[in-house]
Amino acid sequence: MNSFWKDWALLTHKDRQIWRFTKQDAISDAYLKDAAIAFDFNKHVNPNAADLVYRNAKLEGQDIGERKSNSVEDALQQAIYFYSAIQTEDGHWTGDYGGPLFLLPGLIVASVVTDTPLPSVHQRLIAQYIFNQQNKDGGWGLHIEDRSTVFGTVMNYVALRFLGFDLSDERMQLAHTWIQQTGGATGIPSWGKFYLSLLNVYAWEGNNTLLPELWLLPKGLPIHPWRYWCHTRMVYLSMSYCYAHRIQIAESELVHAIRKEIYTTPYNQINWTKAKDEVNALDVYHKASSILNVFNAFANFYERFPIQRWRKKALDFVSTYIDAEDEQTNYINIGPVNQVVNSIAVWHKYGKESEQFQKHVERWYDYLWLAEDGLKMNGYNGSQLWDTAFAVQAFCESDMAHSFLPSIENAYSFIDDSQIKTEVRDFNTYFRHASVGGWPFSTRDHSWPITDCTAEGLLASMAVHSTFPELERKVSYERMCQAVDLILSFQNEDNGWASYELSRGPKWLEVLNPAAVFADIMIDYSYVECSSSCIQALHVFHQHYPEYKTNQVKNAIETGLRFLLSKQREDGSWIGSWAVCFTYGTWFALESLTKQGYTYASSKSVKGACDFLVAKVKEDGGWGESFESCVRKEYIQHGTSQCVNTAWALLSLMAADYPNKQLIDKGIQLLIQRQVRNGDWPQEAISGVFNFNCMITYTSYRNVFPIWALARYMRKYN
Ligand code: LAN
Secondary structure, eight states, X not given: OOTTGGGEEEEOGGGOOEEEEOOOSOOOHHHHHHHHHHTOOOTTTOSSOOOHHHHHHHHTTOOOOOOOSSSHHHHHHHHHHHHHHTSOTTSOOOOOOOOBSSHHHHHHHHHHHTTOOOOHHHHHHHHHHHHHTOOTTSOBOSBTTSOOBHHHHHHHHHXXXXXXXXXXXXXXXXXXXXXXXXXXXXXXXXXXHHHHHHTTSSOGGGSOOOOGGGGGSOTTSTTSGGGSOHHHHHHHHHHHHHHHTTOOOOOOHHHHHHHHHSOSSOGGGOOHHHHTTOOOGGGOSSOOOHHHHHHHHHHHHHHHSXXXXXXXXXXXXHHHHHHHHHHHTTTOOSSHHHHHHHHHHHHHHHOTTSHHHHHHHHHHGGGEEEETTEEEEOSSSOOHHHHHHHHHHHHHTSGGGGGGHHHHHHHHXXXXXXXXXXXXXXXXXXXXXOOTTOOOSSOGGGOOOOHHHHHHHHHHHHHHHHHOXXXXXXXXXXXXXXXXXXXXXXXXXXXXXXXXXXXXXXGGGGGGOOOSSOSSOSSOOOBHHHHHHHHHHHHHHHHHOTTTTHHHHHHHHHHHHHHHXXXXXXXXXXXXXXXXXXXXXXXXXHHHHHHTTOOTTTOHHHHHHHHHHHHTOOTTSOOOBOTHHHHHTSOOBOSSOXXXXXXXXXXXXXXXXXXXXXXXXXXXXXXHHHSOTTSOOOOOSOOEEETTTEEEOOTTHHHHHHHHHHHHHHHHHO
């Protein structure tokens, strides 16, 4: 293994994952230069890194052998060998959760504004990652597979400027030319305007008002922020703090230089009023509505003479809310965007030396991930619980599970540890749903339970209980009931389940979506995937414990199924919202329907879904969906078939008892052909998504879903 990679180690103490630089000697410039070269990566072959730094280090010294033959059995066994060999010591699975390209610049902004530089080797490998992910035309997109956009390009260019790179570097020249030829940074979407304003390279007056006073509105009004999707709510919370205080760094030579480089007109001649609503067409995914424009006009007018009493009251509330989120999440915060913006707010309020700010800075490292393309920022503080819950279910679907008991036991302990056992403090005051019984996506310290993570945590626990009845029960009956109660409390009026909370506002609130680059961010909608996970968990629980809240559970399952059926498209498919895309959504829906006994032969809906999938199969017997499926909301074939999509399609067809076994055999053969001899699979295209337009990496999917498909195949046909 590359010796520079070996200077890093992943610490996974108590579910936390932190990349530590382990070299003790002083770091020379020569070291930094060579280290950067050691992380050189060619995105033009495939922009998706294969997570080799972590995986190679983990495998070192372990003899896992090779696949013995091309049989399904040997492929599956080797696959599980491999996958359990990369499990962390505390029982979870971990991996690269990068993909979006606007997160690292946010962290750089926070480190610059608060004058808290990251260690030099971190800075150097962050820069290396950014350069590695530069497109051929010199720009960057919203995510690693995206074409260049103004948001991606300007933010990454400016981040590199603060990391010490300038126009003497050819790559910077290329980016600079791209920015100049594309009309400059006035066309950056609103989040970019916000970040640039903090850096004093865009004027605060060029932002539409981020009105903290919205929090003072009566709670009954549909536009009160408590109704927003929690990610949107938490991001705008701290953004409004920074905006109201007009936080910005001092002018400097660097600031002046950047002001010259990113605009096409001299800085002091920019028309900031006009720039407020300017968004380059390249970046527009969700167009600003005329209602938003009217709303902004009012807010901007008010902002000229804000009522000081209201402003103070609103900011006091915002500020205590930020503190509450920090404490509730142990400073991890709900996501990568509000984590860094909260850092800035806390630095402003309490000062650089304060305990609060120091705790924030410590958590920056929970979001950083090292792969062969450099040091990147994850989209969350990891996907620990989610990956582990799937791994357990996939293993338990195989009769081989018994040979991998230590791995499953360890994973089960992790799942047990991760369930939320005490109520989050002041959750009512700060508009949070209850948490007890829930599971988060990442770690218990993160503390935000999610509907489908709760369901998958419960499903995984129940899979362990029924596969290994002799094992000590850690997740007790009482705790399973708590999970069920929480799932019941999460069901929406439309009978579906949203992600973190109930849907709290009307769909029309989307007319106030100011982000331009994301769709469907204003409220938490009912999703096919979340609903299906919840229905499955309730169903399996009800089979084991029919006496518990019998009518409520049965009713939730029944109405939930009705919701799912209502979301099926004419062509038989379901659209997925959190991974690419129709194969994912359809797989989720079918797992629920088939658990109820619906099959290809007995149900028109299941038949329609299978026929849809079969119509999309590629000549080589696999399935491959492009991320464009999510963006355009129609099935777009990828150039090549993808193991992950193939596994979802196969899992669906097998669950449905699809009668043409030859088609299933061909797909299984494709998975086996693609498998690496050590049991891994190659990292292919990006498979996760959020808000329909931004893709996110799930490295575990290339293992866990093929394993699951092979396991199901063996159980069904052997
Ligand atoms: C996630 C990650 C997990 C994901 C699943 C559990 C897989 C899904 O089934 C429900 C939605 C959820 C919880 C989800 C929502 C959006 C998140 C939090 C992310 C994709 C991870 C990063 C993303 C977050 C919004 C990124 C920051 C960007 C903003 C627009 C605030």
